Amino acid sequence: MAGYIRYTSKHILEEDFEIEYKGYKCEEVDNFLDGIAEDYKLFEDKLKVLQKENERLNAELKATNEKLSVVESAITEKDEKVRELSSSSGPYVKLHERLSEVEKKTFKK
Template sequence: MIRMIKLNSKIILEKEFKKSMKGYSIEQVDQFLDQIMEDYDAFEKQLNELRAENERLKADLENSTRRQATVQTPTPNTNFDILKRLSNLEKHVFGSKLSE
């Protein structure tokens, strides 16, 4: 099951927290959120690169499969075919000299 990503760096940046008398240090929270934003940006960039690479590889695979289907493999010659061709060539080259 693919889980959709709910956060991005803009949502993290714009997140507001309630303030209280004995709350967390605002500077520490801001610094931590900045680190999270950087990670999300890096994650999003890497995800987009991997998606693009995945699409390119799928296209390459499809093109390769098409090329293989259009390339005809030559039929291998059997020994009988080779001997028959050789015999015909000898008859053509030497003609009546073979019967002598």
């Protein structure tokens, strides 16, 4: 296998062969090659569609990754702020918890 496409549908359609005695029927060979050329054309068209879809999906993936990066940055920033607030309001949180316990005990009775 050469690693590249050697024939196009046009090449197959336009190829001429020498006619020899006791060879294949020209009409059968032509019909067969016409069918192959049609298949090639379908493959070429499908390949173009798939390449366009691939480009679109790659662009969509890039945009999604950029959005994800922005969201991750925002989450990291918010996490840092939460840690700062938690560490600076530690005594107040404990006081609030103790006050809640007292209220529960007081209002339960």
